[in-house]
Amino acid sequence: MSCSDGATATLNSDTALTFDNTAGTATSGLIGITVKQSFTSCSYKATNAV
Incomplete structure (x- = not known):
């Protein structure tokens, strides 16, 4: 994820991904x-x- 113009993004959860x-x-x-x-x-x- 990318943000511009001074925006910040925060992931709020301890995300676990399962890949297939x-x-x-x-x-x-x-x-x-x-x-x-x-x-x-x-x-x-x-x-x-x-």
Whole structure:
């Protein structure tokens, strides 16, 4: 992940990924990210992401 214009991104969870090379996928039970810029922050959460 990359941010520009002074934005910072923080991974909120201790994310574990499981890779399936045959299917070409990676899965995670929980991904949480917070992006902050100046006085604004946005949080995103995904569960059971493939």
